[in-house]
Amino acid sequence: MNAVERPQRFAPFGSWYVRLLRNDTQGTGIGPVPESQRDTVIFLLRSMLRSLGEDVLNPNPSVMIALRLAREHNLNKEAELLRELKEAAIRKVQNDEDFSSGLVALYTLALTASCSDPCNVTSNGFTVNLLHLLEEKLSKEIKNFEDKLFPLTNYYQVSLDVLALCVKKRQIPHRSVLTLTDAVMNDTLSHGTGFSVDTGAVAALALRCLIEADYSLIAARIESALQKVIGQIIDNVKGDGIIGNLYSTGLAIQALSTNINLVSLESWNCSKSLQKLLTEIKKGSFGNAQAASQISPSLDGRTYLDVGKLNCAADVDNLTLPELSTSSPPVTERVPIRVQYNITDGLHHTFSYAVNVTVPRGSPLLEVLQEARRADPERFSFKLKMTFWGPSVTSIGGLESDSYNRTYWQFLNGTKLLDQGIGSYQPSNGERILANFTTY
Numbered sequence: 001m002n003a004v005e006r007p008q009r010f011a012p013f014g015s016w017y018v019r020l021l022r023n024d025t026q027g028t029g030i031g032p033v034p035e036s037q038r039d040t041v042i043f044l045l046r047s048m049l050r051s052l053g054e055d056v057l058n059p060n061p062s063v064m065i066a067l068r069l070a071r072e073h074n075l076n077k078e079a080e081l082l083r084e085l086k087e088a089a090i091r092k093v094q095n096d097e098d099f100s101s102g103l104v105a106l107y108t109l110a111l112t113a114s115c116s117d118p119c120n121v122t123s124n125g126f127t128v129n130l131l132h133l134l135e136e137k138l139s140k141e142i143k144n145f146e147d148k149l150f151p152l153t154n155y156y157q158v159s160l161d162v163l164a165l166c167v168k169k170r171q172i173p174h175r176s177v178l179t180l181t182d183a184v185m186n187d188t189l190s191h192g193t194g195f196s197v198d199t200g201a202v203a204a205l206a207l208r209c210l211i212e213a214d215y216s217l218i219a220a221r222i223e224s225a226l227q228k229v230i231g232q233i234i235d236n237v238k239g240d241g242i243i244g245n246l247y248s249t250g251l252a253i254q255a256l257s258t259n260i261n262l263v264s265l266e267s268w269n270c271s272k273s274l275q276k277l278l279t280e281i282k283k284g285s286f287g288n289a290q291a292a293s294q295i296s297p298s299l300d301g302r303t304y305l306d307v308g309k310l311n312c313a314a315d316v317d318n319l320t321l322p323e324l325s326t327s328s329p330p331v332t333e334r335v336p337i338r339v340q341y342n343i344t345d346g347l348h349h350t351f352s353y354a355v356n357v358t359v360p361r362g363s364p365l366l367e368v369l370q371e372a373r374r375a376d377p378e379r380f381s382f383k384l385k386m387t388f389w390g391p392s393v394t395s396i397g398g399l400e401s402d403s404y405n406r407t408y409w410q411f412l413n414g415t416k417l418l419d420q421g422i423g424s425y426q427p428s429n430g431e432r433i434l435a436n437f438t439t440y
């Protein structure tokens, strides 16, 4: 941490006053992790490289951003991923496939980080202007907000949209910016549960970018919103360095470090958060490439705001990908555990069923759902949709979630929300898992 303590300094914005602010308004305010722990970062980068090509029709732009923001590069793999992203962008537009505003924003950032022009994406003789598309998508988000009081997708994606357009130095309509600042001021950066740290973090990055651009007529509102959202992120800093939960910590580090002049010294210890991430990487908590991609920039002292500042000509091709050893994994005893699984229609109260199932220890929750379905196919049938985070449950017992009514199947352990999906979460013996149909 390179911040210098300077007691009782005025914040740069309006009349806001924050005690014990840091003196670092330049750069990110965080450095990369110590050289001695570099091998853990390399391990994470290699795990992302190994995930490439798993689904060439749906290449992951977030992984591309992470690889480009890293200090080490594997230029062949990055070039391959860039080609896949361009092909996928063109195909999505041509076939009118699902291409949500936030995904377009991530593609825009991924191409920009690769020094490729998102206004002129060409593949197989076709050309698409992603920035133009993003502007249209953002205006649809805002129109939906004006009609229905929430955006078409969510504020995480609206924040990504604003961030990507701002990084590309596009002038964003004031009403779009004000929709985001009002959402912050009105405490609506949530997805059914309380304040979403992930969403707040992306919003803070977007607002920081706007502050550095020219929005003087609405600067005061941007500054107030930024100040507020940074305070909310700080309220979610835990004693062990986690901010929100493990999976929001990387984005939150980016948000706090770019706004380090708004963070009081006693409220956040950056090295503690980074050390916690390093410890969890070693435990295997970031085996999912999407999860890895959201923490990796913070480990290199970089943020999404650096995407537009990369000098691709200076890249060094120094990230090798050694063959993984082919020795078979040790045979572990499949100790059975019992899990109680409940499904409840928490909205219309039409059903609530429970079943006890037995699965091998270490099984993902998905196996519990499969066992329950085997025991009672009618009640416990379910449908999945594949996403970058793994399988997401879209329907249980015939009750389908839908984005129009903003309903979803939420997963809890007793009364505590799970912080992972069914493909990753491993229940323990005697655990009570509840799938609850609710709104966000």
Ligand code: B12
Pocket: 100, 101, 102, 103, 104, 106, 153, 154, 156, 157, 191, 192, 196, 198, 199, 244, 245, 246, 247, 248, 251, 288, 291, 294, 387, 388, 389, 390, 391, 392, 393, 394, 403, 408, 409, 410, 411, 412, 417, 418, 419, 420, 421, 422, 424, 440
């Ligand atoms: C918004 C959001 C939701 C919304 C999505 C619907 C919507 N239209 O808004 C709702 C409220 C439904 C939701 C649900 C859940 N979410 Co959520 N969600 C997010 C958030 C804040 C943004 C996602 C987004 O729009 N990304 C941008 C777009 C462009 O990318 P995308 O890949 O197209 O996004 C889609 C998927 O991410 C999917 N999705 C959202 N959450 C999850 C979670 C899992 C496990 C899966 C497989 C898919 C998935 O919905 C997105 C919109 O269609 C992320 C934060 C983050 N850091 O990514 C958390 C996040 C992805 N969610 C998370 C979790 C844990 C969940 C739940 C499992 C919570 C629970 N206990 O029930 C459930 C999923 C349950 C299920 N049915 O399988 C975690 C995942 C961590 C992990 N290691 O797996 C994250 C990272 C938040 C966090 N820090 O804990 N989520």
